[in-house]
Each structure stands twice: as structure tokens, then as C-alpha cells.
Amino acid sequence: MAKIRSGEDLNRLAAMYRQATEKAAKRILVCAGTGCVANGSLLVHAALKKAIEKTGVAVDLDYLLEHDVPNNATQLDKSGCRGFCQMGPLVLIEPHNFMYVHVRPEDAEEIIQESIIGDRCVERLTYMSSSGDKHYDREEDIPFYKKQHRQTLSNCGHMNPEDIREYIARDGYKGLARALTEYGPDQVVEEVLASGLRGLGGAGFPTGRKWQAVRQAAGDTKYVVCNGDEGDPGAFMDRSIMEGDPHKVLEGMIIAGYAVGAAEGYIYVRAEYPLAVERLTKAIQEAEEYGLLGDNILGTGFSFRLHINQGAGAFVCGESSALVASIEGKRGMPVPRPPRLAQKGLFGCPTLLNNVETFANVSFIMREGAQAFANLGTPTSHGTKAFALTGNVKNTGLIEVPMGTTLREVIFDIGGGIKDDREFKAVQIGGPSGACLTKEHLDLPLDFDSLKRAGAMMGSGGLVVMDERTCMVEVARFFMDFTQRESCGKCIPCREGTSRMLEILERIVGGEGTEEDLGLLEEIAHMVHDMSLCGLGQTAANPVLSTLKHFRDEYLAHVRDKRCPAGVCRALRRFEIDASKCRGCGRCARNCPVGAISGQIKQPFTIDPERCIRCGACIKQCAFHAIREVN
Amino acid sequence: MANGELSCGRRFAAVNEILERHQRRPERLVAVLQEVQEVYRYLPEEVLQYVATGMGLSPAKVFGVATFYENFSLEPKGKYVIRCCDGTACHVHSSDEILTAVRDRLGLKEGQTTTSDLMFTLETVACLGACALAPVVTINGEVYGQATPEKIVAIIDELAGGKEHGEN
Numbered sequence: 001m002a003k004i005r006s007g008e009d010l011n012r013l014a015a016m017y018r019q020a021t022e023k024a025a026k027r028i029l030v031c032a033g034t035g036c037v038a039n040g041s042l043l044v045h046a047a048l049k050k051a052i053e054k055t056g057v058a059v060d061l062d063y064l065l066e067h068d069v070p071n072n073a074t075q076l077d078k079s080g081c082r083g084f085c086q087m088g089p090l091v092l093i094e095p096h097n098f099m100y101v102h103v104r105p106e107d108a109e110e111i112i113q114e115s116i117i118g119d120r121c122v123e124r125l126t127y128m129s130s131s132g133d134k135h136y137d138r139e140e141d142i143p144f145y146k147k148q149h150r151q152t153l154s155n156c157g158h159m160n161p162e163d164i165r166e167y168i169a170r171d172g173y174k175g176l177a178r179a180l181t182e183y184g185p186d187q188v189v190e191e192v193l194a195s196g197l198r199g200l201g202g203a204g205f206p207t208g209r210k211w212q213a214v215r216q217a218a219g220d221t222k223y224v225v226c227n228g229d230e231g232d233p234g235a236f237m238d239r240s241i242m243e244g245d246p247h248k249v250l251e252g253m254i255i256a257g258y259a260v261g262a263a264e265g266y267i268y269v270r271a272e273y274p275l276a277v278e279r280l281t282k283a284i285q286e287a288e289e290y291g292l293l294g295d296n297i298l299g300t301g302f303s304f305r306l307h308i309n310q311g312a313g314a315f316v317c318g319e320s321s322a323l324v325a326s327i328e329g330k331r332g333m334p335v336p337r338p339p340r341l342a343q344k345g346l347f348g349c350p351t352l353l354n355n356v357e358t359f360a361n362v363s364f365i366m367r368e369g370a371q372a373f374a375n376l377g378t379p380t381s382h383g384t385k386a387f388a389l390t391g392n393v394k395n396t397g398l399i400e401v402p403m404g405t406t407l408r409e410v411i412f413d414i415g416g417g418i419k420d421d422r423e424f425k426a427v428q429i430g431g432p433s434g435a436c437l438t439k440e441h442l443d444l445p446l447d448f449d450s451l452k453r454a455g456a457m458m459g460s461g462g463l464v465v466m467d468e469r470t471c472m473v474e475v476a477r478f479f480m481d482f483t484q485r486e487s488c489g490k491c492i493p494c495r496e497g498t499s500r501m502l503e504i505l506e507r508i509v510g511g512e513g514t515e516e517d518l519g520l521l522e523e524i525a526h527m528v529h530d531m532s533l534c535g536l537g538q539t540a541a542n543p544v545l546s547t548l549k550h551f552r553d554e555y556l557a558h559v560r561d562k563r564c565p566a567g568v569c570r571a572l573r574r575f576e577i578d579a580s581k582c583r584g585c586g587r588c589a590r591n592c593p594v595g596a597i598s599g600q601i602k603q604p605f606t607i608d609p610e611r612c613i614r615c616g617a618c619i620k621q622c623a624f625h626a627i628r629e630v631n
Numbered sequence: 632m633a634n635g636e637l638s639c640g641r642r643f644a645a646v647n648e649i650l651e652r653h654q655r656r657p658e659r660l661v662a663v664l665q666e667v668q669e670v671y672r673y674l675p676e677e678v679l680q681y682v683a684t685g686m687g688l689s690p691a692k693v694f695g696v697a698t699f700y701e702n703f704s705l706e707p708k709g710k711y712v713i714r715c716c717d718g719t720a721c722h723v724h725s726s727d728e729i730l731t732a733v734r735d736r737l738g739l740k741e742g743q744t745t746t747s748d749l750m751f752t753l754e755t756v757a758c759l760g761a762c763a764l765a766p767v768v769t770i771n772g773e774v775y776g777q778a779t780p781e782k783i784v785a786i787i788d789e790l791a792g793g794k795e796h797g798e799n
């Protein structure tokens with residue numbers, strides 16, 4: 001491959017790849033994201049290939065570029081994650097845009113016969129509404145996709161992430177070409193400033209201002225760092241982008257390098273994402289071959305190199321100064337600031353650090369202009385945000401919506417409402433540093449400032465929906481357990497405070513809590529917030545404080561009445577024998593491991609709550625359903 | 632002395648190769664340890680010592696890094712590493728039931744993570760990034776989504792070659 005030496009070269013190639021793709025009348029895209037692969041999509045891909053070859057030819061881009069194509073040719077491709085992983089393996093048929101869900105290898109022949117040869121939709125493989133009365137043939141009609149606006153994720157699921165040519169065909173690297181040939185570095189910074197893009201890694205700091213600070217910082221050597229640590233348990237936006245559209249991340253970083261005056265960049269990916277590492281590695285290699293990375297990019301004289309660093313399992317390394325320490329091969333502990341990274345970052349040099357999704361927005365801004373970007377969203381939060389929608393919601397997956405979309409739209413329109421039509425209780429936004437929002441917040445617009453006003457934060461974009469069966473005290477304990485384990489231990493208030501809060505929460509869910517504990521929790525929470533160095537400690541108490549605020553009754557039930565209203569906390573479960581149903585067979589008493597059940601044969605039995613260890617063995621044994629759990 | 636060094640060098644041939652590839656640069660320490668762990672499946676103490684000498688770092692620095700990151704293990708791991716996700720999404724999908732079932736199946740005592748025959752190691756992880764498939768378990772990197780205690784125990788049975796409960 002000859003290196004691309006100018007913007008015109010790039011446009012010519014893009015046109016050539018597009019024409020080649022159009023030669024094949026039909027194209028089948030099989031999702032090869034982590035989720036779909038786990039569900040067997042690679043087997044589906046192989047079966048489809050076999051099935052195509054029975055009646056025609058299966059072609060790929062290489063073939064299309066070099067040959068005339070018979071009209072029975074079908075292009076078969078693997079794509080990145082389409083976001084609807086729960087329905088995987090997913091198969092998309094173009095140009096009809098038929099979308100098939102839960103496809104198995106056995107379905108391949110029918111798909112080829114019906115949809116490729118016959119141009120018909122295979123109804124039984126399409127997505128069916130959860131009420132079971134409506135089929136949706138096309139991706140764009142499915143409620144899950146309808147309210148989304150996939151701008152950052154535009155390529156995810158629509159192209160092969162392992163082929164740079166497909167990215168180029170979809171206007172990839174056009175933003176880079178514009179930046180390098182039509183703009184000076186200062187103007188690129190201006191453009192990013194004008195777009196109003198804000199950091200999507202959590203804090204929402206204006207990206208342009210960060211770029212400006214690094215651009216203006218004194219020093220010959222500067223670095224660009226991409227934060228792909230994505231430690232929030234319950235979030236996978238960055239994973240999907242790195243896996244499904246790796247070049248978009250590279251393009252953003254190269255533009256950033258040009259703007260701030262850096263010649264080298266690092267992508268820090270958490271170790272749990274091996275596929276992301278693989279795809280990024282391939283993307284870097286291909287971009288270098290094409291002259292889009294490395295020396296003399298696009299013939300402009302600008303040179304930039306990229307390296308990948310893998311994390312080693314420490315949540316705190318997502319914090320920017322800890323991440324920098326980790327790249328330097330040290331223990332990943334945050335350091336006090338100032339100096340800021342923009343002055344003294346990686347290897348002591350001025351460093352620009354942004355999140356994966358933030359970088360992925362840059363190519364759009366440089367290609368379509370700041371105004372086009374700013375047209376979407378709210379006055380203070382422009383553009384879109386990707387969320388990982390999970391928990392007790394019907395449709396789980398990766399979604400992208402314009403900033404300002406309400407929680408209700410996300411949970412009920414896109415998410416399809418609560419699973420098994422239970423009651424919505426709360427949604428946790430922003431992971432362990434975030435907060436719980438409740439029914440009263442359903443009409444809250446999801447943007448940086450509205451969330452902040454509601455006492456929550458955007459965080460990374462994890463949205464975990466919880467239904468009525470969730471115990472909010474146990475949720476608070478769960479997050480505290482996480483934070484306590486991940487505290488790096490540098491600050492005593494964070495290290496000790498999180499341990500003490502965890503102890504108290506464990507006491508409460510264990511039925512040993514008192515009302516004073518609630519006051520003590522609040523007191524420690526404020527102390528840890530005020531006296532911790534980094535965001536981990538500063539936000540550690542958020543889940544506790546927000547659940548205490550919105551679900552105080554539940555805490556009180558635990559400490560006063562020794563009752564868990566959701567019936568989750570094991571130590572607070574109580575079992576009762578319904579005297580009217582009990583036939584007095586004695587089976588429960590024989591199966592109770594601690595002999596807590598007693599009675600006379602043929603008379604109703606009773607459980608001694610003092611001795612009962614709440615294992616539930618008796619419930620399973622009773623043939624007359626006479627034993628139940630009371631909350 | 633020179634002789635001793637030579638045999639030591641030969642014993643750690645794989646480590647030497649890793650050190651060379653990273654040009655013994657101190658900032659590559661995390662990556663070096665990751666690759667060393669790939670070879671040994673854990674970080675044996677004498678290897679850490681060797682790495683420290685080889686990179687011109689103090690043993691304290693190398694041990695400090697090795698103990699900071701959760702993915703590094705100073706103890707031998709099993710042939711199969713089972714990682715149960717207990718991230719938020721998996722937690723609300725009752726991942727703890729899987730964990731309990733696997734523990735019981737492997738007969739692991741409180742605080743024990745690896746079976747005594749070094750066949751299995753059980754770990755929890757705070758999110759594998761496949762939340763839409765919750766609950767998620769990986770076994771040597773292979774992802775199992777929408778997992779159930781029964782499914783995972785069945786896979787373990789298969790990997791163990793029909794070995795019975797507690798027989799390890």
C-alpha cells in the first residue's frame with residue numbers, strides 16, 4: 001500500500017472503496033462485538049458463508065476491489081457492537097436493513113434463500129415487541145433504536161472495525177485531513193472550543209480549554225493520553241467504541257496531537273478488554289501503513305506515534321494523575337495538583353488527557369464543523385452521550401442520545417420499561433461515584449448541569465435501572481464495598497472512612513444497625529468528601545448520601561423494625577408458617593438444619609425466629625406452600 | 632560468580648527475552664510484569680527479584696508495583712481462571728448465586744481462591760464490560776453471558792474431566 005500523501009488522495013481512495021462496496025448487490029453484517037461473540041456469532045458467520053456459497057459467491061472488499069462482480073455476489077462482513085447485545089447474535093442485511101436477532105447457525109440457509117435470493121424478510125428472526133404482538137423488520141423501526149441518535153457510534157455495527165478501508169469509505173480521517181491541511185493548530189483548538197464539547201469521562205470539563213492549556217504550555221515534548229480505563233462497574237461505552245470503531249479514537253488523538261503540539265500519544269486500556277487492545281493494535285498498524293499515523297502524516301510534515309498500555313486492574317488508575325503514574329510503570333496513585341497535567345504530566349511533560357468517547361467526537365467536529373456539533377443537545381451540554389443501559393430494564397445495551405434526553409425516554413421508550421412489568425424504583429447513574437435518582441427525577445434531562453443540580457453526575461455513562469425488588473441499603477453497601485477495596489490508601493480519610501462506612505452498612509444489612517448509625521454515616525461521609533485527595537474519595541459517599549436522602553424509610557425499616565422492605569437482606573428475612581395451610585406433616589422440621597421448627601404431628605408447626613438462620617430450606621420442602629417469607 | 636549468573640540467566644530465558652523487548656526501561660515495568668505473569672501464570676518471588684536486578688530497580692519498587700495492581704498474583708493460579716463478574720449490572724442479576732455455586736463446586740474454603748490441585752482459580756472482578764449479558768463469567772478469557780449457577784458448574788465439571796465435588 002502506497003502511503004496517502006494528501007487530502008485529495010484520501011478522497012480518491014474513499015470514493016474507490018465506496019464504489020467497490022456498491023458493486024455487490026447485498027451485504028450481510030454479522031456483529032462480532034464481545035457480546036455477540038459470546039453468544040456464538042462467529043459460528044453464525046461461518047454458516048452464512050457456507051450458505052452463500054451454495055448458490056452464489058461470498059465476497060469481501062479485497063475481492064470487490066479487484067474483480068468484476070457477478071450479480072449473485074453477497075458481501076459478508078463482521079461488524080462492531082450494535083449495542084443491542086442482549087438480542088445477539090445480530091445479523092443485518094443491507095440494503096433492506098432487515099435486522100435479525102438471536103440468529104443461530106441453523107438459520108443461515110433460510111436467511112440466504114429468503115432475504116438474499118428472495119428479497120423477503122424472515123419474520124421469525126426479527127425483533128418482537130416484549131408484549132409479543134408486533135414484529136419489527138428493520139433496525140430503524142425498533143423502539144430501542146428509534147429515539148437514539150447515533151453520532152459517535154455511527155460506525156459501530158455498520159462496518160468492519162478491522163479494516164481501515166471501510167472507515168475511510170465512511171468519511172474516516174476526513175476530519176484529520178481538514179485539520180492538517182485547512183487549519184493551523186490554533187484554529188483546531190478554536191474549533192473544538194467553539195463546538196462546546198465537554199469531557200465525557202465524567203467531569204464534563206470543556207475539552208477546548210484543556211487543549212488550549214496544553215497548546216500554550218511551555219515545553220518541546222508534549223503527550224496526548226487517551227483514558228480507556230473505564231473502571232465504572234456497569235459501563236461499557238468506551239469498550240464498544242474501541243472495539244467497534246477504533247480508528248475514530250485514533251483520528252481524534254492524532255488531531256489532538258497536531259493541535260497541542262505533541263508527537264506521541266498513549267492509549268491506556270483496561271486489562272479486561274482484550275478485544276479492544278487487539279483491534280486498536282491492528283488499527284494503529286493499518287493507519288501507519290496508510291500514512292495516517294507515523295512520519296509525515298498526509299504529506300504535511302506532521303508526525304505522530306501511538307502506543308498502547310494495558311491496565312492491571314486498579315480502578316483508581318482511571319483518575320488522570322494515577323493513570324499517568326501507571327503509564328510510567330509506577331504504582332497508580334493520584335498526586336496532588338497543581339501542577340496540572342497540562343503543565344507537568346507524563347514523564348514530567350505537558351500532557352493532554354481525554355476520555356475515549358471525548359476523542360471519538362473530535363473527528364465529527366473537524367469534519368462537519370463546530371456548529372453542526374453544537375446544534376444537538378442543550379445550551380450548555382452540546383452533542384450526544386453514550387450510555388450503558390443495564391439492570392432490571394427490558395432492553396439492555398449500549399445507547400446514544402442527544403444531551404438533554406429525559407430519563408423517562410431512556411428507560412421507558414428506549415429501554416422498553418421495567419422487566420416483567422415491575423415497578424421502577426431507582427436508577428444509579430455514574431457508578432460508584434454517582435447517585436441514585438428516583439421516580440421524581442424521571443423527567444430530568446440528562447445533561448451535565450441538570451444532573452449536577454439534582455445532586456447526581458453524568459459520570460462515565462453507566463445507567464443501572466433497579467426495580468422494586470432492589471434493596472437500596474444493600475445497593476449502597478455494594479458500592480461502598482467496591483470503593484473501599486479500590487481506595488489506593490494514600491489518604492487516611494478515604495482509606496479508613498470507606499472501611500468504617502462499609503462496616504456500618506454491613507451492620508445495617510445484617511440487622512445489627514441502630515438509628516445513630518445513620519447520623520454517623522452522614523458524618524463520616526462529609527469528612528471523607530472534604531478531606532480526600534482525588535475524586536475517588538471525594539465521591540465515595542455519594543451512593544450512601546443519595547440513598548439516605550431518597551430512601552431514608554428503607555434505612556429506618558432496617559434499623560428500627562429490623563425489616564428489609566424489598567426482602568433482599570438475608571439476615572432480616574423472616575419465615576412464617578401459615579397455620580391454615582399447614583397440615584402438620586413435620587417435613588419442614590426434619591429438614592431444618594438448626595432445629596428451629598417444632599410442633600405436633602397433624603397440628604400447625606411454628607418457627608422459632610431466634611434460632612432460625614434464614615436459609616430458606618423449609619420453604620423448598622413444604623408441599624403445601626404453607627411457609628412464606630414476610631418482609 | 633559469572634557461572635552462577637549464566638545459569639540464572641538460562642533459567643530465566645523467557646524473562647530475559649521480555650526484558651530485552653522492553654529494553655529494560657523502568658517505565659515498562661507494568662508491561663514487563665504482565666508478560667512475565669503470562670509465562671508463569673503468577674509472579675514467583677525469585678522472578679521478581681530477577682526482574683528488579685535486570686531493570687536496575689530496587690526489589691521494593693518492583694514488589695510495590697506487583698502488589699498494587701489486582702491482576703498481579705504472587706501465588707500460583709490454577710490452570711483455569713474463572714472470573715465471576717460482580718459489577719453493578721451483574722450484581723443486580725444475582726451474580727452472588729453463581730459465585731456461591733462455584734465456590735461450593737470447587738470446595739473452596741473462606742479466603743481460598745485456588746484449588747489445591749492447581750486446576751481452578753476463582754476470582755471476582757468488578758466489571759467485564761459485557762453488562763448487557765449480565766451475569767457474566769469468563770473462564771480463561773472466554774466470555775459466558777447470561778450465566779446461571781447450573782451452566783457454569785456444568786462447564787467446570789467438563790473441564791475437570793468428570794472429577795467429583797471435593798475430590799480435588
Ligand SMILES: Cc1cc2nc3c(=O)[nH]c(=O)nc-3n(C[C@H](O)[C@H](O)[C@H](O)COP(=O)(O)O)c2cc1C
Nearest residue numbers: 199200201229230231318319320354355358535536
Ligand atoms: C477514581 C476515578 C476513576 C476514574 N475513572 C475514569 C475512567 O475509567 N475513564 C475516564 O475516562 N475517566 C475516568 N475518570 C476521570 C478522569 O480523571 C478524567 O477526568 C477524564 O478521563 C478526563 O477526560 P475528559 O475530560 O475527556 O472527560 C476517573 C476519575 C476518578 C477520580
Ligand code: SF4
Nearest residue numbers: 490491494532534537
Ligand atoms: S482519595 Fe482515596 S483513592 Fe484518592 S488518592 Fe486518596 S486514598 Fe487514594
Ligand code: FES
Nearest residue numbers: 033035036082085
Ligand atoms: S456485541 Fe453485538 S450488539 Fe453488542
